Amino acid sequence: MLTLQNFISPEREICTEHALYYQTEGAVGFSQSKGCYLMPRGSRINFGTYFNLFNLGNWNRGCQLDSLFAELTGSGKVEIRVQLALPTLSGEVVYSEVVDLEASRPHLIDLSEFAGAGTGAGTGHDAYLGDGVLWVELLALGDEVTVTGGRFATDTQPAAWPHLAVSITTFKREKDVRRTVERLEGFLKDTPHQDNISVQVVDNGKSAEIPNSAKVTSYPNSNLGGAGGFARGLLEAEKGGYSHCLFMDDDASFHMENIARSYMFLALAKAQNTAIAGAMINNTHKWAMWESGAYFDGSCHPLYNGTDLRELDDVIEMALVSSSRPQPETLYGGWWFFAFPIAQVRHHPFPFFVRGDDISFSLANDFKIFTLNGVVSFQDDFTEKESAQTLYLDLRNHLMHHLVFEKLQRSAWGTAKIALRFMMRSMLRFKYDSAEAQLLAWQDVMQGPEFFDRNIDMSERRARIKALISDEAWVAAPPQPPQERHRFSRMPRRLRHYFGIWSLNGHLIPFWSLLGDHKTLDIGDRGLVLPAFGSAELTYYNTRRDKCYTVRQSKQKFFSLAWRMITTFRDFQRNYSALQASYRKGYEAMTQRSYWQRVLAEDLSPEEHAPEDLAAKGSPPSP
16 A cells, blocks of 8 residues: 555654644653654543644545555554544544554554545535544553554555655755755655655755765755755756656755655646645744745735644644635745646746745746645744845845736735835834835836846845844844833733824834833744834844844934835836836746756756757846
């Protein structure tokens, strides 16, 4: 049989929030070194968790399953229950047996009645059987029960096995990428699909020194950011004849089961354009979902953000909703983990450098995107990474997406509101350095798509933005935090909100620097506006509280920025139609294979150059 998904156990390097893997009643023990569970008589273990439940809805809707089995390995007498939860209906036990587990013989449970169900066929209760989620529970009846593993499996065979290129883009994270490659090589030695999966490392820093092997190929590459790195990875995957490509970050921490589950889903996929978007959890709180897929409309909207993955009811609700409701039209997958069929690619990455390239790629190509529980990467908190430069990059892509894609089309005012909102969020928090960078981003977008071509390596803009930063640079935190002053922040939340809006957080009040609060805020409040309301001085601390910076209200900076923002809006509105037409034409030209073959001509081998590009080597096309 073919394994659809294995039971996953906590790993110290990845995540040790045990409630995300299993939940217990009684004195159940877990051996990290052996990866097994020890259960005394009367104890229970429940695998209905984020990493180990089986989402029938997604597998049945996305894949051809003619059969389905659960399999358990271990020793000792147990009661095994398989639970089924359905949308809008109460859960039920669909299998309950007392079994003597034997170490030498896995116990097999036939769940084929649920395979392929729930797709609209049938009537009544049976029509919903395949829309739910399944999970396994065990009750120890013997004096000592050992559980060594489990899986969900099928005997359905794919029409063809995918050939998957795992493409990692890295820049100056030598230790991280070497460890990731080491783990991938270990995984590929054990997976039954090792002949169909290879790893390619696109080294934008030309410093990782990853040795080539039978399964790993390193490609030194010019530093054109994530967009350039993944564009190179896609070119190499196409050249290598792979059917699918998996884009992955160099610093992502993840279980190798990510690849195993995704590979099987792609192998059994019904639709040729099936793609897998990995979820993301940040390292600050590994029990909370950051996003399991996201959609774009004016801004990024992460799905299921904040879901407590320790709570079974919340996990089941997230799984049922993700499989039973229509996906947003502008759903996209982050490139920390995104697997897709190469034959369905109509547009290669746009040269954003970083930020927005993954959104654009999903919007421009007709992928049918699925998420799978447990297919997730752990990343550093995005709030911690926020800077004037990342805010510059974010605003650029937010504006450009609305200029390019018809499904996101807005009026000039509707698009300009995005830039106005971005800048006001910064200015109300006294982050004038960030607002200056965001104004620059808006003005750069107004230069047309040729700007991205001319600044493909971002070297000049990165230097210019770095020179802008005076107040928002992290410095070593002092031994004692600054003296705080609280007056207006003691207002009720709603009153403080309206006060902050109508006074522009004190910018319209004379002598506010003498009246407003002095506050210290943690990293979780750094990206929020409300905690800043009522203040004249704000000190932000990082997660470890060993670095901080202080910003203060400046009416001169605020109104200078506001005036330039108004004049920029006037020019934007005047030229909006021509700018939109230019971007739609330019996007088409700059997301073709030939564009990247030309741009990366110095890095590619001669046979990879498009014949028509050789004469124009080093001269990117004018959109």
